[in-house]
Amino acid sequence: MPTHTDLPSDNSVMESKSSGSAVSGGGGNNRNLIAAFSYLGGPVTGVAMLLIEKSDAYVRFHALQSTITFGFLILANIAIGYLPLGGFTFLLSQFFSMVGVIVWFVVVFKAYSGEEYELPFFGALTRKQLQNLLF
DSSP states (O other), rough: OOOSSSSSOOOHHHHHOSSTTTSSOHHHHHHHHHHHHHHTTTTHHHHHHHHHOOSOOOHHHHHHOOOHHHHHHHHHHHHHHTOOEEEEEEEHHHHHHHHHHHHHHHHHHHHHHOOOOOOOHHHHHHHHHHHHOOO
């Protein structure tokens, strides 16, 4: 059984792990987890992360991309419901939902892996809008 003399006498390991803010200062894994979390609830968690994180460009990119991408997919799915296309409306809605789930898995994996992955169209739009954010 280890005794207290077997443990390191200085707290350098603990200090290095606990320094910094909860979002941006905890190291690469923490910021990757926060970036992946910004996709969890689509635009809701994306906006929340934008309001919470003010300095980490990586987290802010993923938060805004989540807001724009999944906000669009939700609005498109709602708009499809109003199309008078009969059974085709249902199929189109299901297609958008399936695309949304697949995109969601990809971006969560990429964000957690540390990759600043830009989705086609939405990634470029995110980059442009990120520069214009007021908060």
